[in-house]
Amino acid sequence: MGIFSSSTRQVPEAAAVPRHVAVIMDGNGRWAKKRFLPRVAGHVKGVELVREMVRACLERGIQYLTLFAFSSENWRRPADEVSLLMQLFVKALEQEVEKLDRNGVRLRVIGDLSAFEPRLQSLIRQAENKTAGNTRLDLNIAANYGGRWDIMQALNKMLAAQPERREGWGEADLEPYLSMHFAPEPDLFIRTGGEERISNFLLWQLAYTELYFTPTLWPDFDTAEFDKAIASYGQRERRFGRTSEQLTEKPNA
Ligand code: IPE
Ligand code: IPE
Ligand code: MG
Numbered sequence: 001m002g003i004f005s006s007s008t009r010q011v012p013e014a015a016a017v018p019r020h021v022a023v024i025m026d027g028n029g030r031w032a033k034k035r036f037l038p039r040v041a042g043h044v045k046g047v048e049l050v051r052e053m054v055r056a057c058l059e060r061g062i063q064y065l066t067l068f069a070f071s072s073e074n075w076r077r078p079a080d081e082v083s084l085l086m087q088l089f090v091k092a093l094e095q096e097v098e099k100l101d102r103n104g105v106r107l108r109v110i111g112d113l114s115a116f117e118p119r120l121q122s123l124i125r126q127a128e129n130k131t132a133g134n135t136r137l138d139l140n141i142a143a144n145y146g147g148r149w150d151i152m153q154a155l156n157k158m159l160a161a162q163p164e165r166r167e168g169w170g171e172a173d174l175e176p177y178l179s180m181h182f183a184p185e186p187d188l189f190i191r192t193g194g195e196e197r198i199s200n201f202l203l204w205q206l207a208y209t210e211l212y213f214t215p216t217l218w219p220d221f222d223t224a225e226f227d228k229a230i231a232s233y234g235q236r237e238r239r240f241g242r243t244s245e246q247l248t249e250k251p252n253a
Contacts, residue, residue: 011238011240011242011247012184012238014238014247016234017060017061017062017230017234018186018187018188018210018230018233019062019063019064019184019187020062020063020064020065020066020183020184020185020186020187020188021057021065021066021186021188021189021190022066022067022068022186022188022189022190022201022202022206022209023053023065023066023067023068023189023190023191023192024068024189024190024191024192024193024198024199025049025050025067025068025069025192025218025221026191026192026193026194026195026199026217026218027042027192027193027216027217027218027219027220028042028043028045028046028217028218028219029042030042030193030217031045031218031219031220032045039081040081040084040088042219043084043085043088044088045219046218046219047088047092049218049219049221049222050067050092051096052222052223053067053221053226054100054103054105054137054139055223056223056226057137058103058104058105058136058137062137063137063138064138064140064183064184064186065137065138065139065140066110066140066141066142066180066183066186067139067140067141067142068142068145068199068201069089069141069142069143070085070089070111070143070144070145071142071144071145071146071199071200071201072111072112072144072145072146072149072200073146073199073200075115075144086117086120089120090119090120090123093120093123093124093127094123097126097127097130097131100127100131100134100139101130101131101134103136103137104135104136104137105134105136105137105138105139106131106132106133106134106135106137106138107127107128107131107139107140107141108128108138108139108140108141108182109124109127109128109140109141109142109143110140110141110142110143110145110150110179111142111143111144111145111146111149111179112144112145112146112149112153113143113144115144116143116144138182138183140180140183142201145179145201146200147198147201147203147204148200148203150178150179150180150202150203150204151174151178151203151204153177153179154174154177154178154179155174157177158173158174158177161177178204178205180202180205185205185206185207185209186202186205186206186209187209187233188209188210188212188229188233189201189202189206189209189210189211190212190213190221190226191211191212191214192214192217192218192221193215193216193217193218194213194214194215194217195213196213208238208240210233210236210238212229212232214228214229
């Protein structure tokens with residue numbers, strides 16, 4: 001069934017715990033506002049919740065965690081908020097990578113990194129290299145990421161790799177160039193903060209992902225909230241176009 005263990009090509013084994021969780025961490029600003037704090041206080045608290053989420057994934061045997069930290073559209077925010085977010089990113093890389101490494105976490109940053117200042121780019125490269133041999137958990141941070149950007153950059157690379165080819169392209173030709181080529185498609189997508197939209201996150205990869213939306217703001221999304229999302233996932237029947245009966249007869253037919 002193709003060389004990729006892509007969830008839209010194969011029906012994954014039914015499992016109570018998702019293999020790959022993708023999260024839009026939304027609601028930091030509103031969390032701060034409710035407390036009469038500046039928005040950045042929400043982002044600071046948000047980083048703490050990332051730490052808790054990574055721990056929870058390690059404990060639960062989740063293999064891939066992909067977090068939307070900064071979208072290609074977030075540059076539209078006020079300059080001081082953007083700058084504070086960048087500083088937080090730098091600080092998190094400086095302070096957390098050692099511990100991630102000790103815990104067997106492999107870190108990757110996906111997105112158009114060329115827009116970041118050189119220091120941040122080099123911290124990202126260092127963190128990726130340092131953790132490249134780790135296999136317990138793949139932690140992917142989407143920064144200056146956009147789903148459409150991802151598809152277009154992959155398309156450009158695909159075409160450049162075979163300039164003489166004119167036709168017959170298929171999904172499998174494109175997939176190796178997508179930012180998340182190394183991972184199976186997300187099983188569970190979580191968006192906190194109450195909005196029910198994708199906001200240009202993983203457009204290609206979410207085709208058959210189970211979606212979970214919660215009004216809980218990201219800084220309040222603790223392990224108990226995460227377990228609620230996983231429990232909801234555990235109740236879903238993933239049919240991938242098939243009938244319910246087919247699934248119970250032959251799960252991987
Ligand atoms: C998500 O929280 C974090 C980023 C987008 C960086 P928000 O900052 O979007 O918080 P709200 O949506 O304004 O509450
Ligand atoms: C999505 O949140 C991006 C991240 C969480 C990084 P936004 O707060 O930017 O999304 P919109 O603008 O409400 O769709
Ligand atoms: Mg938001």
